[in-house]
Amino acid sequence: MKYFVYIILLLPSINVFATTIKSYVDRNRISIDDSLTLSIEISGAEDGGGVDIGDIPGFKVESTGTSSSVQIINGKMNASYTSNFVLIPEKIGTLKIPSFSFDFQSKQYTTDPITITVTKGEAFESTDIADSGDLVLLQEVSNKNPMVNEAVLYTVRFLRKVQIDGARFVENPKLGEFLTEDVGKDVEYTTVTNGERYQVYEIKKIIFPLGPGTVTIPPVVIKGNLLGRSKRQGNSFFDSFFDSSFSRIPKTIRSQPVTLHIAPLPEPRPSDFSGFVGKLHMQFSHDKDSVAVGDSVNIKIIVQGEGNLRSLEISKPKESEDYKIYADKPSLDIKTNDGKLEGIKIFTYALVPSKPGTITMGETKVSYFDTTEKKYISLNHDPITISVLETGSLHEKIAEEETKDEHEKRDVSYIGKDIFSIHTEEALLTTQVVSKRDLYFYIILFGIPHILSILGILFIQKRRNEDKNSDCLRKKNAYKHAVRSTAQIPSTFVDYGKILKVYCGEMFGLSIRMGTSLTHHEIIEKLTTLSIEKNLLGQISFILESCEKVHYGLLSDSEHALDRNKFIVLLKQLDKKLKNIEPSN
DSSP states (O other), rough: HHHHHHHHHHHHHHHOOOEEEEEEESEEEETTTTOEEEEEESSSOOOOOOOOOOOTTTEEEEEEEEEEEEETTTEEEEEEEEEEEEEEOSSSSEOOOOEEHHHTTEEEEEOEEEEEEEESOOSSOSSSSTTTTTEEEEEESSSSBBBTTTTEEEEEEEEEEEEEEEEEEEEOOOOOOOEEEEEEOOOOEEEETTTTTEEEEEEEEEEESSSSEEEOOOOEEEEEEEEEEEEOOOOOTTGGGGGOOOOOOOEEEEOEEEEEEEOOOOOOOTTTTEEEEEEEEEEEEEEEEEEEETEEEEEEEEEEEESGGGOOOOOOOOOOEEEEEEEOOOOEEEEEEETTEEEOOOOOOEEEESEEEEEEEOOOEEEETTTTTEEEEEEHHHOEEEEEESSSOOHHHHHHHHHHHHHHOOOOOOOOOSOOOOOOGGGGOOOOOOOOOHHHHHHHHHHHHHHHHHHHHHEEEEEEEEHHHHHHHHHHHHHHHHHHHTTTOOHHHHHHHHHHHHHHHHHHTTOHHHHHTTHHHHHHHHHHHHHHHHHHHHHHHHHHHHHHHHHHTTGGGGGGGOOOOHHHHHHHHHHHHTTTSSSTO
């Protein structure tokens, strides 16, 4: 039996992961000419791929595939699967994406419904777009005349019809006069406005004015490099490809400022006004109608609504000489829906009576300002009555009897012998002999972990050597693979650009898939750190840049061929440089 216990103690623990499922969209408001992306994310399931949502009334549904990701946190692995769908509206109005139910591991999971607003024309209105040209930066608010603490949707949109490189904010939104709450992730999408198709990058926040008065949000500013075509002069390595190139023209895009006129909350205000502005609903519950003295009654006040629930506070229920009230930390669950901040906040208290009888806890009130009805509204619950019993439970009686026995004097009595006999003679103190069976067991018990540790170290070292040899072999054969690939493709920039990316990825120790995902700037930055000479670096940059221009439609790949022999010479020069660099670099 004791050996079985030892073995059980050596077994590793098993982690069990909970399955969760949720649905979300990249935006809640679109025009009839646009589309949106619906994502179904499943976490903790062994296999969450291949989700089928069927038909959705009012939308045409197209699946765009499933992506997966794995996270390892504190030794625990959790996989998530995301199925994406493009929804194209078929009519104007308020449409609803229904909730979806899925069965995993004999348990059903259900998502929340989502409301979508489909407009007739543009998904958003702006008079700035008509005269702004190819690059537009908009800064908008949903309400320019809010009240203090009223939720306002703040949006920054960067629209472009042309390719711009290295775009970045140099003047971020300055919202110091507001409390802010992020609205999901930043999104990118395509929309049609004034008959023109734009690529849009959108940032949304919900802001809450802190005080009355006129507040102006300064312009936001984006800087980048506009890609333009320029004529190339002279004879060089690049002139053999085509007779023109693309230049980067510095460009600054600035939005208009936005002014808000914030109105104060009306007077007089209720004495129990919480400062909350929006909409609220309150529920009250307690888990016991009768309790013994010293025990507790759990009380929950559940507040649900629209607005800044994060800063909502309610007064603690009043205590009396008959009971004490202890507050726990409130829990908060918030989400955004169609530009609104919604959520549930739960306030938890423990009521502990101090004497028997009947106690009544008074009502709890909270007032807020309703932005729809434009008035203060008070919420309250009815008083609760609790019966408090005497402390006469069985365990309390036992405790009293045990305490009484401790104080009673008892005679000394003989109750038994010691586990081991007491030896008083020196001759009886002999050496204990361990049996061979016990000796083998102890050797196995304490030796196996050390043997496993040594084997593990050897295995890891072997894998590292194999990976190192594999990387060396890939780098050695990278040039041969690239040259062999050039014989199997037409002489176009896109294809040669892919070959160059795969070659650089293999030399950098990356897989083929990760190599093709390298960007122009990542490759040039890496080669620059490896001290590749400028002339060779410029030729590589030229090919990769031209490949990107073809990809974005700024250059026709079919009109400009790339000479295979010159590309191989360039590749050979690069390979010679990279192989002469120490592996540590």
